[in-house]
Amino acid sequence: MQKGKQIRLFILTILLIGFLIPSVALVTKAEAKSNVIYHIPIHEDIEKGLHAFLQRAFKEAEQNQADAIILDIHTPGGFTNAAGNIAKLMDATNIRTIAYINKDALSAGAFLALHADEVYMTPNGTMGAAGIIEQSGKDADKKVQSAWIKQMKAAAETKAGKDPIYAMAMADKDIDLPELGSPKGEFLTLSAKEAEQVKYSQGTAATLQDVLQATQLNDHEMIQVEPTFFEHVARFITNPIVIPILLSIASLGLIIELYSPGFGISGAMGLISLVLFFFGHLVAGFAGYETILLFILGAALIGAEFFIPGGIVGIIGIGAVIASIVMAGADVTHMLISVLIAISVAIVGMVIIMKVFGKKLTILNNLVLKDATTTEDGYVSNVNRIDLIGRTGKTVTPLRPSGIMDIQGERLDVVSEGAYIEAGKMVVIIKVEGSRIVVREEREEA
Incomplete structure (x- = not known):
């Protein structure tokens, strides 16, 4: 019993944590500051939870009237629907957005980098390889691929000076770009030098401080935003x-x-x-x-x-x-x-x-009646009067084969063995089976 109480208490505690703490887990509004920039990491896979974190971070940056948001990108990609929502978030803000590809911006990561106002890459950084692969490991169907290629193209076209052919080649293996080491049959992946060459990045920066120097933001206070535990x-x-x-x-x-x-x-x-x-x-x-x-x-x-x-x-x-x-x-x-x-x-x-x-x-078990009233347990539907066996009496009515007999003033419902017995005849009880009393006519010996 004590163990059951502990389990129920533990579950109740979990419920309270799950339903009451989320409201305090979110960062509260910060006081507005001036001359600040926000540094936000986009690491690991891109999924729906990342979008929720970025929503909170962008909202805080807007409340603080930040001059810029630097997205520190290092991701192998992720889910395209999550990337699409994050891209909307980036397009909707009036704050200057800078993508710092701090090693790799592949697949959905490259898509997000294209939506930034400016892009900087580490010397050994890469950007591209944005083909859609299903969870089974196979290429997505042509309809899905076509839509994604158009989205990559549109992302490049929204930023001045970007030739969309390179964005499309990141998602379309049929585009032939041998001069960039991406012949037909392969997805395009740009190195830092190549990205700068085709104007997909504004420069190469070894450190975040170099990015601040290149963007003339080194005199700003930088606020580091990290996901909370929750x-x-x-x-x-x-x-x-x-x-x-x-x-x-x-x-x-x-x-x-x-x-x-x-x-x-x-x-x-x-x-x-x-x-x-x-x-x-x-x-x-x-x-x-x-x-x-x-x-x-x-x-x-x-x-x-x-x-x-x-x-x-x-x-x-x-x-x-x-x-x-x-x-x-x-x-x-x-x-x-x-x-x-x-x-x-x-x-x-x-x-x-x-x-x-x-x-x-x-x-x-608590809803179905399992108890049985069996004879072995002492339950009977009526009194089994085996004490009547061998006693004699007179028939009050004819037995056809059932009728009534009288034994010393006690009237009983009885049946004959099968033969017809007239009223007033002497009969003997030969069998008792519950309420069934069987009699036989008692004949006088000659």
């Missing part, structure tokens, strides 16, 4: 690869809990996974508290189904839970796929538990 967690949780894994753990943990007595580790894992899912999407700005309320309502309806017959309440509850999870995500299609994966994992888990381990739903 934003780090949110970036991990909202990663499109992590989401289906997290939901699968949640569904499998809760399914296993249904087959286990009490509340244990599997149930705690399921609840913690759900808390982390909503927590990450709250911090990332994709989910609102209305999605959490919808989830709680759905869970309550599913619980009510065990006490309200019909099935409609449970179906509505399941629909509400799925809708809340889908609404919490940034991409509806990806969330639906993630939910389908989680449901599939739960179904497979149920089959294995029932077929391999022979488990049954213990949650139904």
Whole structure:
């Protein structure tokens, strides 16, 4: 009992952390300063959580009336939809944006660098290789590739002096640029020297201080913006690869809990996974508290189904839970796929538990009557009067074959062995089977 209380206390603590702290995790508005620049890292993969972090950073820079934003880029790429949202953020701000490619700006990273007002690269930096590759490792279909090539072209065209052919060659293997070491069949990747040569960068800078010197911002106060702990967690949780894994753990943990007595580790894992899912999407700005309320309502309806017959309440509850999870995500299609994966994992888990381990739903133990009133346990539907066997009496009515007999003033419902017996005849009781009393006519010996 004490262990169960500790588990429930732990879950409650996680819930409080997940739902109450996000509001204080976000950086509060800073007092407006003058003559400042913001240094913001874009490292690792580009995904939805990064967009949420940059939203917060850009907003703070605008509130402080920053003179410039320096994006420190070192990324192998990431998801194009996340890169598209970040590019919108960069295009919408009135602040001067400078991309400092501090080693590599590949794929979606190159796309973001093209949206900056100015680009500087380290001497050994690279920029390009922006072809779209699916998670399976194969090239994306032609429709998706065509749209992405146009986006790369448009990004280059928005900045004066950039020839869009190079941006297109980064995403299109059919463009032949042998003078840049990118023959037909390969994606274009520019070195720092080549990028400067084709006017895709304003210069080569070994350090960030060199960038400040080249942009005449070395006399400005530089504010370093880093993701908070909660934003780090949110970036991990909202990663499109992590989401289906997290939901699968949640569904499998809760399914296993249904087959286990009490509340244990599997149930705690399921609840913690759900808390982390909503927590990450709250911090990332994709989910609102209305999605959490919808989830709680759905869970309550599913619980009510065990006490309200019909099935409609449970179906509505399941629909509400799925809708809340889908609404919490940034991409509806990806969330639906993630939910389908989680449901599939739960179904497979149920089959294995029932077929391999022979488990049954213990949650139904309190709802299904399992006690049986058997004769072995002393339960009988009526009194079995075996004491009547051998006693004699007179028939009050004819037995056809049932009728009434009298034994010393006690009237009994009886049946004959099968033969007709007239009223007033003497009969003997030969068998008693519950309420069935069988008699035989007693004949006088000659």
